Amino acid sequence: xxxxxxxxxxxxxxxxxxxxxxxxxxxxxxxxxxxxxxxxxxxxxxxxxxxxxxxxxxxxxxxxxxxxxxxxxxxxxxxxxxxxxxxxxxxxxxxxxxxxxxxxxxxxxxxxxxxxxxxxxxxxxxxxxxxxxxxxxxxxxxxxxxxxxxxxxxxxxxxxxxxxxxxxxxxxxxxxxxxxxxxxxxxxxxxxxxxxxxxxxxxxxxxxxxxxxxxxxxxxxxxxxxxxxxxxxxxxxxxxxxxxxxxxxxxxxxxxxxxxxxxxxxxxxxxxxxxxxxxxxxxxxxxxxxxxxxxxxxxxxxxxxxxxxxxxxxxxxxxxxxxxxxxxxxxxxxxxxxxxxxxxxxxxxxxxxxxxxxxxxxxxx
Amino acid sequence: xxxxxxxxxxxxxxxxxxxxxxxxxxxxxxxxxxxxxxxxxxxxxxxxxxxxxxxxxxxxxxxxxxxxxxxxxxxxxxxxxxxxxxxxxxxxxxxxxxxxxxxxxxxxxxxxxxxxxxxxxxxxxxxxxxxxxxxxxxxxxxxxxxxxxxxxxxxxxxxxxxxxxxxxxxxxxxxxxxxxxxxxxxxxxxxxxxxxxxxxxxxxxxxxxxxxxxxxxxxxxxxxxxxxxxxxxxxxxxxxxxxxxxxxxxxxxx
Numbered sequence: 340x341x342x343x344x345x346x347x348x349x350x351x352x353x354x355x356x357x358x359x360x361x362x363x364x365x366x367x368x369x370x371x372x373x374x375x376x377x378x379x380x381x382x383x384x385x386x387x388x389x390x391x392x393x394x395x396x397x398x399x400x401x402x403x404x405x406x407x408x409x410x411x412x413x414x415x416x417x418x419x420x421x422x423x424x425x426x427x428x429x430x431x432x433x434x435x436x437x438x439x440x441x442x443x444x445x446x447x448x449x450x451x452x453x454x455x456x457x458x459x460x461x462x463x464x465x466x467x468x469x470x471x472x473x474x475x476x477x478x479x480x481x482x483x484x485x486x487x488x489x490x491x492x493x494x495x496x497x498x499x500x501x502x503x504x505x506x507x508x509x510x511x512x513x514x515x516x517x518x519x520x521x522x523x524x525x526x527x528x529x530x531x532x533x534x535x536x537x538x539x540x541x542x543x544x545x546x547x548x549x550x551x552x553x554x555x556x557x558x559x560x561x562x563x564x565x566x567x568x569x570x571x572x573x574x575x576x577x578x579x580x581x582x583x584x585x586x587x588x589x590x591x592x593x594x595x596x597x598x599x600x601x602x603x604x605x606x607x608x609x610x611x612x613x614x615x616x617x618x619x620x621x622x623x624x625x626x627x628x629x630x631x632x633x634x635x636x637x638x639x640x641x642x643x644x645x646x647x648x649x650x651x652x653x654x655x656x657x658x659x660x661x662x663x664x665x666x667x668x669x670x671x672x673x674x675x676x677x678x679x680x681x682x683x684x685x686x687x688x689x690x691x692x693x694x695x696x697x698x699x700x701x702x703x704x
Numbered sequence: 705x706x707x708x709x710x711x712x713x714x715x716x717x718x719x720x721x722x723x724x725x726x727x728x729x730x731x732x733x734x735x736x737x738x739x740x741x742x743x744x745x746x747x748x749x750x751x752x753x754x755x756x757x758x759x760x761x762x763x764x765x766x767x768x769x770x771x772x773x774x775x776x777x778x779x780x781x782x783x784x785x786x787x788x789x790x791x792x793x794x795x796x797x798x799x800x801x802x803x804x805x806x807x808x809x810x811x812x813x814x815x816x817x818x819x820x821x822x823x824x825x826x827x828x829x830x831x832x833x834x835x836x837x838x839x840x841x842x843x844x845x846x847x848x849x850x851x852x853x854x855x856x857x858x859x860x861x862x863x864x865x866x867x868x869x870x871x872x873x874x875x876x877x878x879x880x881x882x883x884x885x886x887x888x889x890x891x892x893x894x895x896x897x898x899x900x901x902x903x904x905x906x907x908x909x910x911x912x913x914x915x916x917x918x919x920x921x922x923x924x925x926x927x928x929x930x931x932x933x934x935x936x937x938x939x940x941x942x943x944x945x946x947x948x949x950x951x952x953x954x955x956x957x958x
Binding site: 531535544 | 781785796797801808811826833837868
């Protein structure tokens with residue numbers, strides 16, 4: 340077990356615990372950045388997809404994991420970001436301006452939505468935002484002149500300083516674009532969490548009364564949280580649109596919203612790691628299922644019959660298992676495993692008990 | 705001029721009068737205690753100061769400001785900090801983070817400088833740490849600084865709440881039943897701390913407390929309340945022997 344002695348205030352302020360941890364994360368980043376050399380195009384595409392989901396997850400994590408506001412409507416903001424990006428690109432705006440702007444516009448849309456949502460808590464907020472998600476579908480159909488309606492829109496490659504970025508033509512470039520966005524969003528998130536604003540999010544989540552008594556303006560904090568969350572989600576949406584190449588009103592359905600929320604619950608609410616771990620599950624599950632179906636088919640001599648709803652069925656079961664046995668998500672499980680090794684042989688079974696019971700009852704108030 | 709002044713404050717919840725025409729003032733530098741039987745309206749007085757309720761009549765002034773003009777989140781900015789009867793800490797955060805939230809009213813950075821963590825944000829964080837570490841030293845919380853609140857024992861949580869209030873660098877500290885649920889030893893610690901808060905830090909303390917030992921030990925003046933109205937106001941000894949107070953607690957001799 341490494342024990343870090345604190346001798347300097349900066350040790351608490353900077354994002355990494357010590358040099359050891361920093362090196363580990365840099366190695367991880369280097370390995371991921373080098374993925375084009377050790378993965379073929381198919382799996383590189385899958386990895387890109389996982390990273391895009393992770394960005395969307397980070398967006399929702401700000402709102403749900405840190406500010407405690409449940410949203411089942413984030414597919415609407417994914418759609419907003421996606422359409423904003425494409426419409427701006429079609430209007431001739433260069434990608435380097437259109438992309439950030441798409442996120443900012445989504446953030447503004449998020450604030451507009453947040454104003455009536457400020458008084459809602461827990462399940463009521465979830466229903467309200469879910470309605471948004473359903474509404475967005477109709478709005479896209481109705482606003483056909485702008486959005487292309489049911490026919491949808493298509494997006495090809497974009498240029499950054501003459502470098503073509505195309506999901507199909509140059510998947511490697513697209514992967515790096517997504518990686519850069521993911522890293523920047525993560526860094527921004529980390530910075531926020533070690534600054535007063537991030538702490539006021541946590542304060543609002545855990546106790547609104549005492550946050551208020553400490554001088555935190557609840558309405559304003561929730562609004563900023565909505566804005567940041569939606570902006571990041573908008574960027575994820577823009578990338579999702581570029582990833583799929585074509586989309587219409589049904590691409591960002593309410594199912595995507597639910598999937599997104601489930602993703603961060605499985606990953607672990609209230610942690611940055613949770614967004615990434617959840618994205619790995621959600622992103623790889625369909626592929627994992629189709630691959631394992633082939634094996635199972637070969638094993639029992641049957642052919643590979645498509646079972647309708649299999650993916651959602653398994654997803655649902657995984658979710659139920661997590662809520663029952665590990666409400667802190669994959670990151671919580673990882674923390675326990677790590678603590679077990681660090682403290683070996685002194686780990687006690689109930690070490691994380693109190694946090695667990697707290698998460699079960701009060702988080703989604 | 706007094707630091708905090710209640711003038712003819714009345715608060716009603718429907719037909720129930722929670723606070724009835726209450727007037728009192730707290731002078732700078734004193735320890736002022738409010739006592740009274742359950743339901744007397746003591747905590748309601750605190751919640752009025754925190755602006756959780758709007759009185760239907762009267763005025764509350766603090767340090768030259770009309771408190772009724774500000775939002776609940778604006779009260780802290782004037783220098784009022786409080787603790788809660790049923791501990792309201794940020795459960796899923798560390799002790800250090802809880803105290804740092806207390807520094808929120810001193811925030812000078814904005815969203816952009818925090819997301820980019822510019823040197824100004826870094827400087828502010830260092831200043832915050834310095835102040836928070838002073839308070840951790842003052843209340844002997846060193847052993848718990850990186851612990852999650854959800855895993856802490858009750859007595860420690862009580863102290864953390866006081867620490868978080870002190871981290872705001874208040875002029876007036878409101879303590880809502882600081883000794884409830886504490887052991888005898890912890891209560892006597894608390895007594896010295898309240899004394900030190902007043903003497904060393906120069907903070908005025910207003911507290912609601914049932915433990916008469918603590919009240920008479922630290923407070924300069926005591927306000928006794930019953931049914932939302934004032935019964936008696938004076939030194940601890942005067943209030944304890946006041947016939948109306950004795951009657952409120954023990955009933956009339958028949």
